[in-house]
Amino acid sequence: MSCETQVRPLSSFYSTNLNPIVNTYEKLATRIAYTLGYPQINIEAHQNQVYDNISIAIEMFSKYAGYTEEFLTFNSRLYTPGRGIRMDVLFTATDQLSQLGTYVDPTSSEKVELDLDLYTTTVDQLKHQTNSTVVQDVSGTPGWDVSTDSYRRVIDVFAFEEGSSSGVNTLFTLEQTLAQQTYFSYAMGKYGFDLVSWYTMKEWLETRRKLLSQDYYYRFDDRSQTLRLTPEPNLNTRRMEFFGVVGAYVERPVHQLVSEPWVYQYALALTKINIGRIRGKYSGTNLFGGGAPNYSELLSEGNTEKDKLETKLYEGVPGFGDGQPPLFFVG
Numbered sequence: 387m388s389c390e391t392q393v394r395p396l397s398s399f400y401s402t403n404l405n406p407i408v409n410t411y412e413k414l415a416t417r418i419a420y421t422l423g424y425p426q427i428n429i430e431a432h433q434n435q436v437y438d439n440i441s442i443a444i445e446m447f448s449k450y451a452g453y454t455e456e457f458l459t460f461n462s463r464l465y466t467p468g469r470g471i472r473m474d475v476l477f478t479a480t481d482q483l484s485q486l487g488t489y490v491d492p493t494s495s496e497k498v499e500l501d502l503d504l505y506t507t508t509v510d511q512l513k514h515q516t517n518s519t520v521v522q523d524v525s526g527t528p529g530w531d532v533s534t535d536s537y538r539r540v541i542d543v544f545a546f547e548e549g550s551s552s553g554v555n556t557l558f559t560l561e562q563t564l565a566q567q568t569y570f571s572y573a574m575g576k577y578g579f580d581l582v583s584w585y586t587m588k589e590w591l592e593t594r595r596k597l598l599s600q601d602y603y604y605r606f607d608d609r610s611q612t613l614r615l616t617p618e619p620n621l622n623t624r625r626m627e628f629f630g631v632v633g634a635y636v637e638r639p640v641h642q643l644v645s646e647p648w649v650y651q652y653a654l655a656l657t658k659i660n661i662g663r664i665r666g667k668y669s670g671t672n673l674f675g676g677g678a679p680n681y682s683e684l685l686s687e688g689n690t691e692k693d694k695l696e697t698k699l700y701e702g703v704p705g706f707g708d709g710q711p712p713l714f715f716v717g
Contacts, residue, residue: 402497409642414649418436418650418657419436439652439657442656454635455635456633456636458473458631459480460476460629462562467618467620472612473537474529474537476632533640538610542608543634545631545633545636547630547633549629560587654690656688665679666685
């Protein structure tokens, strides 16, 4: 494999956990090569093999630990009955994550408004509109992953809340009236409701919402990246428009995942296995000076490290403590 051989200044090695120097595949491949003894010794692994090992590590890590907790803006007008709503549409609708409707021309720095169909616009159509093969120029926001040239993927949806104009803090609602009367019952003697009436009315309101199907049930398909609601908005039986918020676990962009210690160690273990298998093809060959290729030790070391890292990812706290802790314990 080919890597840098020139002596670099010390300043190019300064790095921290939150400001790492390793943020690309090339830099991580170089670090793996240095760990294995390059450039003093040759590394019998092709560059594409190392890149593929890094991709495997990132795919595994992002499923269990490489995500962020995001809250996306939901607008019922964007929902299509029978089809649901794609999560990239919610990225577009959330100002804190994406401003995909504006394209910044890198040559003139002028902003150009794009004509987007929020449900059907594809990456290829987006490239055609901008006359660019690099869609990263369209959006430099957290909703867009520059490395994969696409939207960040949602792992799971953990909450959906419909916007409401009711509640105890809104005037002239049942909750506000009952809370006021409950306060009066203690402040002004026996006038007004008591706490038993308050809880009874709250239970009745909750039961009414369930019986009348006023609460939405959501289900999410991580493969198609589609969120569906039951009952579905935009039907004649429901009010036409409302806003809400969707809580989702979203994969981190690749340039953040490539700097994770688990990704480095797992890709290193896979590379050791690759080199061990390649050297094993020459096990009967004698080297100059009477030596022989050492492959069994490197192969065994790579398999052992691979198994330990997978156990830590599957059974322990994912990502060296980067994952969400358990919310409850049994036993």
